[in-house]
Amino acid sequence: QVQLVQSGAEVKKPGASVKVSCKASGYTFASYAMQWVRQAPGQRLEWMAWISAGTGNTKSSQKFQGRITITRDTSASTVYMELSSLRSEDTAVYYCARDLGGGWFDPWGLGTLVTVSS
C-alpha cells in the first residue's frame, strides 16, 4: 500500500536549520508530486511547498521564501524539506503528503514534530 515514512522528531535552537525526510513506497515515485504542510499547536494546517518528484520543479509559499529548500532523491524515493533560520514560531508538526494531481493530498505521512527552543 502507499506509505510515506517521515524522519523522527527534532529539537533545534533558534537560528538553526532542520531537514525532514519523507520516504515513499507502494507507488511509482516519479509519477506524483509531494507537498509539505505544517501544523503549529492548536492551529490550522498551513501549506508550505510542492515538488514534482519527476522533474524536481518546486514551488513554495512566499511566507517561507529564502528559508525553505525542497529536494528529492529519486533513487531513494525520498523527498526532503529543509527550513533554515528557525524561530520559535516554527515549532510545529511537519507533514509530507502525496499530491494526487488535482492539488489534493493523500496519503499523508505521520508527521515530524520540530521544536524550536533555546
Add this chain to the structure above:
Amino acid sequence: DIQMTQSPSSVSASVGDRVTITCRASQGISSWLAWYQQKPGKAPKLLISAASSLESGVPSRFSGSGSGTDFTLTISRLQPEDFATYYCQQADSFPYTFGQGTKLEIK
C-alpha cells in the same frame, strides 16, 4: 492569497444526527476544493476532492457540494468514529490554503 473560512468553528451533535459544515472562499475557486478529517494526534485524511467526489473507502454518509465560493460537507447519520476536526482546502492556486477547521464533538 485565497482565504478559506469555515463555519461553525465547533459543533456538538449526537450519534445518528445529520451535520453540515460550510466553507467559504474569498474568491471563486470553481470546484477546486477538498475536505479532510483529522483526529487528535493523527495526520489528516482526504475525504472529498473536487468539491463533491468521494474518495475510495470513505463511507457514503459523507457528501460534499458547492462551487465558486460556497461549499458544504454533510455527514448524515453520525457515527462515533466521525467525531474529529474537519478542514477544507482550496486547490485553485498557490499558495494552497486551508480553513481554520470545524471541531465536531459529541453532545
